[in-house]
Amino acid sequence: MHLFVNDAFALEPVAVRQVGDIWAQLCEEAVLAAKSDIALTRAMNAAILYHGSFAAALTHRLALKLADHDLDVDELTVAITQVFLSDPAILTAAAADLLAIKERDPSNAEILTPFLYFKGFLALQGQRVGHWLWHHDRLHFARHLQSRISEVLGIDIHPAARMGKGIMLDHGSGLVIGETAVVEDDVSILQNVTLGGTGKESGDRHPKVRHGVLIGAGAKILGNIEIGEGAKIGAGSVVVRSVAPYTSVVGVPARPVGHAAPGSALPGVSMQQTLDEPDYVI
The missing domain is CATH 2.160.10.10 (Hexapeptide repeat proteins)
Incomplete structure (x- = not known):
């Protein structure tokens, strides 16, 4: 996990800056949220501030959302970490998705809220992980993620579907791809x-x-x-x-x-x- 400290592994310099900028902004917004409402301090620490990088925080968020009795948080954390290490371009796409939401959604002027709560953003990042698994002969694991995303978030995107970056799935409920x-x-x-x-x-x-x-x-x-x-x-x-x-x-x-x-x-x-x-x- 030490490779996740600055998300710099195998990324082009521009992509490193993009992901780094997103991470810095996410931390800043989490600090402000905790200061504005002390009841959120533990939540902001656990979700954002205790992590060393955007990759680590996103891994934790997805694992926490999608864990169940078949695959727990630790097992999902290991799998998602492997995917991000193998294809760090997924992190660049996730950063672009967050910026797209901030720029296009008139009800939201930050990246913290979509990162933590928006079903469309979380489902899309889960699908990206499933897509990597699908193309590396881990079909049943990918199917498991598809099922969990559908159950938890109400969005059903097949792991083989090809998704670009800078995508906004607004609300997301009932979406099928x-x-x-x-x-x-x-x-x-x-x-x-x-x-x-x-x-x-x-x-x-x-x-x-x-x-x-x-x-x-x-x-x-x-x-x-x-x-x-x-x-x-x-x-x-x-x-x-x-x-x-x-x-x-x-x-x-x-x-x-x-x-x-x-x-x-x-x-x-x-x-x-x-x-x-x-x-x-x-």
Whole structure:
């Protein structure tokens, strides 16, 4: 565990600074929280301040959340530590996810709260651990984590799904992402979204969500289709055909209702949920 002191193992210098900055900010916010409410002192110490690094604190948080009678905190701590040591880029992705939440969620202006409490953030980091396990022939361990994340956090992401960084799973409740799905960088997804199959295919059968997409609450995106860069999917929409880049779709079945110029602000980052057409708000 001494390698976790500064999270510098096998990371590029820029990534080391990013993770280090996140850790410093997290500690500062934990100290302020404890000072503002003495009842939180023990909690802030146990969750953040007693740890030597972002990696160690994240390991502890995930292990504590996902432990059960089959795999206890110590066993999960060993496994998660191994994953972070083997693929420290997971830490960079986690740091990017925290920044994404801080920048995009109007109800939250810090990184401490999502780190400790946001289901979407915690489920995504657990899935990243499961993804590593899945690709290193530890399928049953990965399945166990998927099951625990679903039971504890109400979010079901298959460990084989490929998730980018800078992702915000807002609220997260009821989110389902299938085995062959891809979610690229800077995507924001609201609650009760399904990235699923059509129920009649095998193999590569789930959506590919490209850079900067925004998916509204309750949307169902089904099949091996592509949601192009910068697209918006309206709340409650059912999408069964590919969506062109920078296109907004709504409805059942979804149909295009707006277009933006390529290179426009990415809706997954801006969280701009309105359209130029005044009749539509996703």
